[in-house]
Amino acid sequence: MVWLRIDPITRKRFERFRRIKRGYYSFLILLAAMVLSVFAPYLAESRALIVWHQGLPYFPTFEYYTMDTFAQDPPPAWGMGDLETEYLRLQREWRLEGFLYDRELGEMGSSPDALSALDAKYPNHGSFVVMPAIPWDPYQSDFWSNEILNEVDLLLEAGDSEGAEHLARRDGLEELADVIYSGEVRALIADPGRSPTGDLKGLARTGAMPSIAGLGVVPPNAPGWNRRHYLGTDSQGRDVASRLLYGFRISIFFALFLTIFSQVVGTVIGSVQGYVGGRFDIVSQRVLEVLLSIPFLYVVIIMAALFQPSFWLLLGIMALFQWIGITFFMRTEMYREKTREYCLAARSYGASHLRIIFRHLLPNALTPLVTFTPFAVVAAIFSLTALDYLGYGLPAPTPSWGELIDQALQIENRDKLWLTFAPFGALTITLVLVVFIGESVREAFDPKQYAKYE
Amino acid sequence: MTQNASGGGSSPESTAGGGAGSALQGGDALLQVRGLRMHYPVRGGVLGGRIGSIRAVDGVSFSLRKGETLGLVGESGCGKSTLARALTRLETPTAGRVLFEGKDIASASGAELFRLRREIQMIFQDPYSSLNPRMTVGEIIREPLAVHRLGTKEEQLGKVRDLLETVGLGADMVGRYPHEFSGGQRQRIGVARALALDPKLVIADEPVSALDVSVQSQVLNLMVRLQRERGLTYVFITHDLSVVEHVSDTVAIMYLGRIVEQGPVDQIFRSPAHPYTRALLEAIPVPDPRQRKDEAPVKGETPSPVSPPPGCPFHPRCHHAIAECRSTVPELEVMETSGADPAHAHTAACIRRHEI
Ligand SMILES: Nc1ncnc2c1ncn2[C@@H]1O[C@H](COP(=O)(O)OP(=O)(O)O)[C@@H](O)[C@H]1O
Ligand code: SF4
Numbered sequence: 086m087v088w089l090r091i092d093p094i095t096r097k098r099f100e101r102f103r104r105i106k107r108g109y110y111s112f113l114i115l116l117a118a119m120v121l122s123v124f125a126p127y128l129a130e131s132r133a134l135i136v137w138h139q140g141l142p143y144f145p146t147f148e149y150y151t152m153d154t155f156a157q158d159p160p161p162a163w164g165m166g167d168l169e170t171e172y173l174r175l176q177r178e179w180r181l182e183g184f185l186y187d188r189e190l191g192e193m194g195s196s197p198d199a200l201s202a203l204d205a206k207y208p209n210h211g212s213f214v215v216m217p218a219i220p221w222d223p224y225q226s227d228f229w230s231n232e233i234l235n236e237v238d239l240l241l242e243a244g245d246s247e248g249a250e251h252l253a254r255r256d257g258l259e260e261l262a263d264v265i266y267s268g269e270v271r272a273l274i275a276d277p278g279r280s281p282t283g284d285l286k287g288l289a290r291t292g293a294m295p296s297i298a299g300l301g302v303v304p305p306n307a308p309g310w311n312r313r314h315y316l317g318t319d320s321q322g323r324d325v326a327s328r329l330l331y332g333f334r335i336s337i338f339f340a341l342f343l344t345i346f347s348q349v350v351g352t353v354i355g356s357v358q359g360y361v362g363g364r365f366d367i368v369s370q371r372v373l374e375v376l377l378s379i380p381f382l383y384v385v386i387i388m389a390a391l392f393q394p395s396f397w398l399l400l401g402i403m404a405l406f407q408w409i410g411i412t413f414f415m416r417t418e419m420y421r422e423k424t425r426e427y428c429l430a431a432r433s434y435g436a437s438h439l440r441i442i443f444r445h446l447l448p449n450a451l452t453p454l455v456t457f458t459p460f461a462v463v464a465a466i467f468s469l470t471a472l473d474y475l476g477y478g479l480p481a482p483t484p485s486w487g488e489l490i491d492q493a494l495q496i497e498n499r500d501k502l503w504l505t506f507a508p509f510g511a512l513t514i515t516l517v518l519v520v521f522i523g524e525s526v527r528e529a530f531d532p533k534q535y536a537k538y539e
Numbered sequence: 540m541t542q543n544a545s546g547g548g549s550s551p552e553s554t555a556g557g558g559a560g561s562a563l564q565g566g567d568a569l570l571q572v573r574g575l576r577m578h579y580p581v582r583g584g585v586l587g588g589r590i591g592s593i594r595a596v597d598g599v600s601f602s603l604r605k606g607e608t609l610g611l612v613g614e615s616g617c618g619k620s621t622l623a624r625a626l627t628r629l630e631t632p633t634a635g636r637v638l639f640e641g642k643d644i645a646s647a648s649g650a651e652l653f654r655l656r657r658e659i660q661m662i663f664q665d666p667y668s669s670l671n672p673r674m675t676v677g678e679i680i681r682e683p684l685a686v687h688r689l690g691t692k693e694e695q696l697g698k699v700r701d702l703l704e705t706v707g708l709g710a711d712m713v714g715r716y717p718h719e720f721s722g723g724q725r726q727r728i729g730v731a732r733a734l735a736l737d738p739k740l741v742i743a744d745e746p747v748s749a750l751d752v753s754v755q756s757q758v759l760n761l762m763v764r765l766q767r768e769r770g771l772t773y774v775f776i777t778h779d780l781s782v783v784e785h786v787s788d789t790v791a792i793m794y795l796g797r798i799v800e801q802g803p804v805d806q807i808f809r810s811p812a813h814p815y816t817r818a819l820l821e822a823i824p825v826p827d828p829r830q831r832k833d834e835a836p837v838k839g840e841t842p843s844p845v846s847p848p849p850g851c852p853f854h855p856r857c858h859h860a861i862a863e864c865r866s867t868v869p870e871l872e873v874m875e876t877s878g879a880d881p882a883h884a885h886t887a888a889c890i891r892r893h894e895i
């Protein structure tokens with residue numbers, strides 16, 4: 086109870102921290118990012134947030150809806166409707182219905198008969214789907230860019246130009262859809278100057294129709310608004326933005342767990358060393374130095390060979406090494422604080438060891454720990470990233486920054502700059518924010534600033 | 540009291556006590572210190588083995604009557620604070636006894652030590668580090684009461700207010716934090732904390748050295764008044780002889796972990812026997828230069844307590860040193876000027892104490 090109350094020194098420090106704008110805003114941004122990452126399933130997810138279907142709301146985040154629920158056609162290979170709805174496709178299909186409804190309404194005029202005929206033809210024209218900001222979950226592959234022109238081509242070859250136009254329209258290829266609708270597409274792809282292969286793919290490759298110029302290529306695909314891959318996709322067609330976000334989520338929680346664990350353990354052991362002192366301190370210090378000299382990476386490699394690395398295993402291995410550094414801080418802090426006269430006073434009236442440690446020493450000794458924390462967190466993020474990069478980190482499909490960096494540095498991806506910029510940008514921004522925070526905390530907690538001598 | 544009876548002058552630790560120590564047999568003495576030694580190990584090597592020792596306190600004996608003040612004087616580093624820590628059992632002495640009302644603090648433990656701690660409190664030198672900056676003044680003064688579970692919380696708070704009034708701070712200061720006070724006020728808080736348990740003996744380790752001269756006398760006056768009102772017994776440690784003159788009944792001069800001269804305050808000031816005491820007195824600034832005594836100031840540096848000089852520890856700096864001083868360790872011996880009262884005997888540890 087007593088040490089929960091904020092004493093004036095601490096309050097002053099917090100106030101000063103708030104006044105150092107750069108650090109304070111960095112802190113708010115990083116905090117917001119952490120909070121946001123907790124809500125990642127609502128930010129980056131292939132399930133819709135809300136589906137409004139024929140006057141009823143649905144919330145797919147909380148419940149499983151099959152394709153049959155919304156009368157969505159299953160993919161050709163499956164042919165049955167008990168799969169989970171593909172919400173991004175559903176959103177596009179319903180938008181298409183709305184577009185066709187309006188277009189035919191314009192052509193037919195709004196007689197009551199025509200209206201009811203249109204309502205029957207396009208029953209979903211009033212329904213809509215609200216997707217999360219990033220409509221991709223981090224594991225989902227998207228080969229659309231590679232396949233869409235093939236599909237339209239197939240329909241055109243089969244003579245179904247209405248189907249082809251609808252498909253192009255559904256997926257936001259307005260220019261292509263208009264050309265098919267007007268019938269000019271045959272002339273275009275028949276021109277060998279524009280399409281050497283005589284199909285849409287050739288048309289895309291020559292760049293004769295700019296709006297489809299980037300299509301027909303295998304992932305990684307460049308950033309684009311159409312499929313809402315804001316940062317492009319990786320080699321397996323997974324959304325980079327989504328993987329960044331989930332990767333941040335995993336590493337920030339990894340870092341927080343690791344920091345909290347190592348600070349608690351390091352504080353307890355370091356405090357005992359410093360408080361007890363003497364031979365116990367010297368001997369235990371030697372033991373810790375031996376522990377510290379074990380090369381961390383070898384241990385991880387050996388462990389990774391024996392066990393499948395998991396979040397908790399990695400956390401355990403890293404925690405094994407991380408707390409040792411904390412003990413050095415706490416040990417010296419306790420050594421210094423315990424010789425202060427207020428501590429001698431407490432001992433002289435017979436205060437118990439626990440009372441001295443918890444009421445007197447720790448509140449005064451924890452300051453360096455606080456200033457150290459932002460850097461500990463960022464160090465933990467970076468260690469996990471490095472391990473993932475080296476391949477000893479979290480197992481394969483787990484979204485991670487290190488794995489993204491690894492992809493970016495593959496020879497064949499050297500020209501796919503978005504793969505490089507996304508993880509390195511994220512790392513850089515995080516690092517800069519944390520450095521700003523750490524620097525401001527250090528400044529705000531600087532004892533020279535508040536000490537008053539008269 | 541039983542321990543007291545067995546601890547006469549013949550016990551091996553009390554050799555340095557000399558005649559004065561053995562003459563004092565309990566009775567009216569509140570505190571009797573016998574042959575107190577505090578040696579710190581000098582450690583080295585990977586596992587911290589002992590490679591030598593610092594003799595911070597090296598055989599100190601004295602007695603103190605209830606209600607009186609012993610002024611303990613010496614240069615910085617002579618072991619005054621170490622002695623204070625040993626008297627309050629903040630550290631366990633290497634050897635010797637500290638008899639408080641006949642009970643040995645140096646060897647007490649557990650519940651007995653806890654009870655003894657109530658009787659002996661300490662006032663510290665540095666008003667800035669002696670108060671926990673994260674506790675309110677009320678909490679600081681109340682904590683001793685809480686540790687010893689004296690009274691209900693309300694009673695304790697009432698006592699804290701009384702104490703604040705007693706030391707000249709308002710009772711409404713309970714909620715303030717130490718950094719809101721000046722050095723002199725902080726030292727008053729330290730005094731209030733020391734008095735919270737109603738101790739019989741207060742060890743004040745340079746309580747005013749860190750304060751402005753103008754504030755020093757206020758705190759000294761407060762301490763003198765409290766002593767009168769509450770019948771306190773003080774061990775008043777200082778490196779400043781002029782402070783001691785005002786507050787002490789007896790004075791002990793320390794040099795390199797030992798007491799070199801001891802006696803009633805007026806005798807020490809009027810007829811100092813030990814060359815070191817004379818040098819210290821000489822160093823007190825006097826307004827009239829014609830009153831200066833003719834003792835030459837001490838030469839050189841204080842030797843290290845790790846390897847104190849053989850014979851008289853003061854001989855490398857003494858103007859009166861003779862060959863014998865290098866080999867013979869002088870013990871405290873009673874001066875012929877000494878009065879009959881054993882607690883107020885005038886003793887000095889100098890071979891040539893009668894000649895110079
Ligand atoms: N805990 C300790 N460990 C080792 N040496 C100490 C310790 N405390 C004091 N000393 C040494 O003992 C001597 C006396 O110190 P101290 O009692 O603080 O002197 P004073 O208070 O008279 O200035 C000094 O030489 C000091 O270095
Ligand atoms: S014993 Fe000798 S050296 Fe020591 S104080 Fe006396 S005269 Fe000086």
Ligand SMILES: [Mg+2]
Binds near residue numbers: 620621
């Ligand atoms: Mg001292």
